[in-house]
Amino acid sequence: MDRSWVTWAVGQLTADARRSADTHLLRLPRAHDRGIELYLKDESTHPTGSLKHRLARSLFLYALCSGDIGPDTTVVEASSGSTAVSEAYFARLLGLPFVAVMARSTSPRKIALIEREGGRCEFVGTAGEVYEAARRIADDRGGHYLDQFTHAERATDWRGNNNIAESIFTQLAEEPHPVPAWIVVGAGTGGTSATIGRYLRYRGYDTRLAVVDPDGSAFLSAYAGGDAHGAGSRIEGIGRPRVEPSFVPRVVDRMIGVPDAASVATMRFLASTFGIDAGPSTGTNVFGALRLACEMTEAGRAGSIVTLMCDRADRYSDTFGDDGWLAAQGMDPTPFAAEVADAWRSLGGT
Numbered sequence: 001m002d003r004s005w006v007t008w009a010v011g012q013l014t015a016d017a018r019r020s021a022d023t024h025l026l027r028l029p030r031a032h033d034r035g036i037e038l039y040l041k042d043e044s045t046h047p048t049g050s051l052k053h054r055l056a057r058s059l060f061l062y063a064l065c066s067g068d069i070g071p072d073t074t075v076v077e078a079s080s081g082s083t084a085v086s087e088a089y090f091a092r093l094l095g096l097p098f099v100a101v102m103a104r105s106t107s108p109r110k111i112a113l114i115e116r117e118g119g120r121c122e123f124v125g126t127a128g129e130v131y132e133a134a135r136r137i138a139d140d141r142g143g144h145y146l147d148q149f150t151h152a153e154r155a156t157d158w159r160g161n162n163n164i165a166e167s168i169f170t171q172l173a174e175e176p177h178p179v180p181a182w183i184v185v186g187a188g189t190g191g192t193s194a195t196i197g198r199y200l201r202y203r204g205y206d207t208r209l210a211v212v213d214p215d216g217s218a219f220l221s222a223y224a225g226g227d228a229h230g231a232g233s234r235i236e237g238i239g240r241p242r243v244e245p246s247f248v249p250r251v252v253d254r255m256i257g258v259p260d261a262a263s264v265a266t267m268r269f270l271a272s273t274f275g276i277d278a279g280p281s282t283g284t285n286v287f288g289a290l291r292l293a294c295e296m297t298e299a300g301r302a303g304s305i306v307t308l309m310c311d312r313a314d315r316y317s318d319t320f321g322d323d324g325w326l327a328a329q330g331m332d333p334t335p336f337a338a339e340v341a342d343a344w345r346s347l348g349g350t
Contacts, residue, residue, distance in 0.1 A: 005071045009064050009094050013057055016093065020047050025171040025306075028274060032348035035302030036293045037177055040276070040286070041168060042309045048086040048117075050311035052237075054164060055156070055191055056086035059146045060094070062155035074099065074143030078130035080236050081110030082311055083148050083189075088119030099143075101134040103127045107236060109315045127232045128241045152191025153246035158198035165199035168306055181296060181303035184210045184289045186238035186281050186310070187219045187255075190247030197251025208253040212288035214239040215260045219247060223255045234260050234329060235280045237310065256288045262340070263287060264320055265333035267313065269340045273349070277313040280320045285310070287336075290343040297346060 026040045046053035063069045074097045077087050084100035091098035098119040102111075103126055111121050124133050131149070138145035160166045165183075172178045183200075185192050197209045213219050217239040218230035233239020260280075267283030270276040278286075285307040293305055319325050326333070 002071060006064050006067075009069075010061065012093055013061055013064075013090065016047070016090075017057060020053070022167055022171075025168065026276075026309075027175075028349075030348040031350045034297060034346075034348040036296055036347050037175065037304040038289060038293060038347070039172070039175075039180075039304060039306045040282075040309050041164070041171075041306060043164075044278070044309055044312045046086075048082075048089045049113075049315070050082040050086065051164075051192065051308060052083040052086045053089075055148060055152055055189070056083060056090050058155040058157075059087070059148060059151060060090045062151060063144060063146060068144045069096070071095070074138070074141040075146060076101065076134050076138040076141070076143050077146045077148060078102070078134035079148065080127065081106050081114070081315075082237055084119060084121075085110060085113045085117060087146065088114050088117035092118040097143075099134075099137055099141075101130045101137060103130065107316055107319050109317065110236070113315070126241075148189050148191070149240075149244040149246055151246070152189035152244075153194035153248055156191060156195045158195045159202055160199070163195055163199065164192065164308075165196045168196075169203070169205075172304065172306070175304065177302065177304035179205055179304075180207050180306045181301070182208050182210050182289070182292050182305045184212060184285055184292065184305060184307040186284055186308075187211045187213050187217065187247060188238045188240070188281075190219075190244050192308075193252055194246060194248040197248065201251065209251060210254045210256055210288060210292060211252050212256045212258050212284050214258050214263055214284055216241070217257070218242050220255055220257050223249055223252070234331070235263055235284055236316075238281050238284060256291060258284045258287045259336070260329075261331045261333045262336040264326065264331060265336035266290070266340050267320065268333060269337070269344070271313065273344070276309070278309050279311040279313055279316055281310045282308070287340065290340065290347075293347055294343050 043051035232241035
């Protein structure tokens, strides 16, 4: 392995991190103070537009420093879209070919973003087929399979080093409740929840970690002691059909199931109420955060809750943003719209 090239490549990734060191922490404004502050960490402001920019950088650094990637390596990933968009960006930054393996149901907008970054897409029938297909393509080309689902929890330094958990607490330092009662995240690879859960224990915070997941998720069943496999979710990026190796359930304090239509209703609520055009997985996150906030209010507790804006709605304009597509999928967000609005009003919103 050419160590001088690896040194150069790590330098390129480090420079990217310095250019995009952090993302905004948005406080959702209310008309009346009921003692609960709800924050949305906007990960869509990364150069590749999603939470997965952090993960992709970490995966590349991990592979480079482990000797798995060299100047001529074809990089391969199994991804439902956003991770592959970010990985294609970093592959192009390093001058490496990149192949993303994904289900045919992946949003066309995400596919276009991968190709815009110079990546190539290979398609399989279902989300459960991506793993072996990606491994096979990497083996056939003498390349490297990044395998986000195995390596996410170990590639990120959970003790700090500008990870998302450290960033959240730094940004909350001057807020009314600087140590949040809850942090709420989805379970995609499991890497984000593992990083945050470990960091909370490492720093001795009382904050609890809630993982939200949509219909079809294997994580929900397995966490409750049931089957470790499921049908898989229609909410892209979360709700995996199997429990991924990077998921660390022992650092999760609570799991909350969120119906797909509720995720869409909350996604639309964010747009209409705050002008925040977020994707459906953000809707999943915020629906769970609202439920926890209502529980705190009913118990007479004050505090803060932080969740994540994973990506923007424009990636889903031809799917979750399309009423015809939703109807074809059997998803009607209308019954949940009133529930979300009522929850927000109970917290002092209008």
